[in-house]
Amino acid sequence: MPVEIERKFLVASDAWREGASGTMMKQGYLARDPDRTVRIRIAGENAFVTIKGRRSGLARDEFEYAIPLSDAEELLRLCLPPLIEKTRFIVLHAGNRWEVDEFYGDNAGLIVAELELPSEDAAFEKPSWLGAEVSDDPRYFNSRLAQHQFKDW
Template sequence: MIEIERKFLVTSDAFKKEAIKKIRISQGFLNTHPERTVRVRLKDDQGYLTVKGKSSKNGLSRFEWEKEIPKSEAEALLKLCEPTIIDKERYEVKVKNHTFEIDVFFGDNKGLVVAEVELAFENETFEIPEWLGAEVTGQIKFYNSQLSSHPFKVWGKQ
């Protein structure tokens, strides 16, 4: 139940040609406490409830628990979430032995494109695709829980 992942900005939309899957995601947060977040997510027509713990100091790993729930329950829980609901498309791209998940954000986070890769252990190596940009692992402003309360569109205005 420990998730290890690295997060990067994306420099072009070249990943779209390599995508093996694309889904629409709506997600909100019932709780964004620094020690834990509780997320509700709709991935196309399937609901999920996820609890994430505090990240390690280097931002690479944290506790994650996820449970599939009916769409109707996820829709009801999304109405109880803190502002704002995140809307994004997720592309999955296989690069050698790893799958990158690239999120293209809409709404208040439009213009932000972030890739994540899950790892088996913190110092695992992986091939870096041409469209992968600067690493933002551990930078809290890129966490989805933060993007819901401090969206990308206001970053330059603060």
């Protein structure tokens, strides 16, 4: 079974921006409760449906499938409002591929860095631009940001 193990951090400076490449994303949720989320995402010209299970520590089941862009555009209309809009930047550091999300709209001002790992105790080098870890803070889950926007914190 596919499992996602992810660490999530706030970003403390803009030093990550040098050499980072970004893709605009729009995503919404067909279901978003503690036991399951069903997400529709458009990333540039690509589209996906993703099903995630309940978290256990830093891990959770994750199934992701490419879908036609036209289907994703229609499915976003069925998603629970509001949608999440962000740019995802890829930043390489010390052999790791960091995903840095810069949010827009009602989540503007929030920048979060994520790192997927092979195990919960996997070692990694933290970049100098990394801030506080928020892996265990549900406010920073994208599904939660769709319900409780950063501007209202």
